[in-house]
Amino acid sequence: MITIGEYNKLKVSKKVDFGYYLEDNFGDEVLLPNSAAKGNEIKEGDNLEVFIYRDSKDRLISTLKKPLLTVGQIGYLEVVSQNNIGAFVNFGLERDLFVPLKEQGYKLKEGKKYLFYMYVDKTDRLAATTRIHPYLDLAEEGKYKVSDEVDVIVYETNENGTLNVAVDGEYRGLILATEHFDFIYPGQQIKARVKRIYEDGTIGITTRKRRLEARSELSETILKYLKENGGFMPYNDKSAPEDIKKEFNTSKNYFKMTLGGLMKEKLITQDKEGTRLL
Known part of the structure; x- marks a missing residue:
């Protein structure tokens, strides 16, 4: 057959x-x-x-040519065109793969890559969907451990800021809103770390750097900001969290700890107006 x-x-x-x-x-x-x-x-x-x-x-x-995926597989494919009934993605052969409009969980953009699952539709034609969640595996025990570095691709964003991601293109992962600061969109490929393994096998992921690494990087960012702005910035450990996140892409807690470290090193001082370089 x-x-x-x-x-x-x-x-x-x-x-x-x-x-x-x-x-x-x-x-x-x-x-x-x-x-x-x-x-x-x-x-x-x-x-x-x-x-x-x-x-x-x-x-x-x-x-005899090899496609980028076969039926039942997930692939990271580029959108080549879009019309009022669906999109077409390049899966490595002369004819592109069709993604019906109803199978697009978010707006696809030409030239961008996303994760797709390929299936055979009711008319015996090949098609693809962005709704890949049911087809990702749960990690078996021992597959990953905390702090492992992994490649993840976002396939779903939620209103509460949580992101569903595919870990190494194969396993279900989850990034909580508190574990990322940048705006991350579907299809984006990022490097991250394993934070925990949930009981059901879902992998908890964080994009945040390790504490010492993150604090060192933030210290450099703050000092650079001060030097480029005449030795002063209108931010201190009393600043609003949203202002800190907007300017420095970090949490108020990390910002406050980093300022404290710089003060101990006698590199900065704070007052009610902001922070000054010594």
Whole structure:
């Protein structure tokens, strides 16, 4: 049986001017065009492993080229076009993969990459969805440990600021609102750390740096700000949290601790107007 969206092992039944016909054990045939044969020397009777999809005329077709994902897999794919019924993404073959409008959990932008799950729709055509959550695995015990550095891609943002992310493109991860300060959008790829492993196998992720590293970096940022602004800034440990986050992209608690450290080093002083460089 020839299966769309997957690799099939088929036998070359005959050669024609425009390619080769391949058949399965039941005698069903599919065309391998010359353009998809990749210059291989192919003979009648050869057994080939080919990927099956539909061409621009909606006919089943095979190729020796490797797509970026197969049915049932998740891939990080670029949007190449968008119209009023859906979007098309590049999955490595001549014809792009269709993403119906109803399968877009957020607005897609041309030229940007997002995570997609590929499936076969009711009309036996390949399609993709941004709703990948059910298809991500939960981490098995021992797979990750606290402080492991990981690559994550955001696939869902929530009103409370929590982000759903795919860890290493395979596992469910969660970034709480308190564990990130930057605006992070769906499709964004970031480096982060494992903060905890939840009982169900979801991986708790943080984008915050380790405490000493973060404080050292913030100290440099504050000193640079002071030097570039005549040795003064209108911020101190009494400033509003939202002002601190907007200017320094950190929490008031970290800001306050860092100012305290700089004062102990006798590099700055504070007053009711703000902070001054000594």
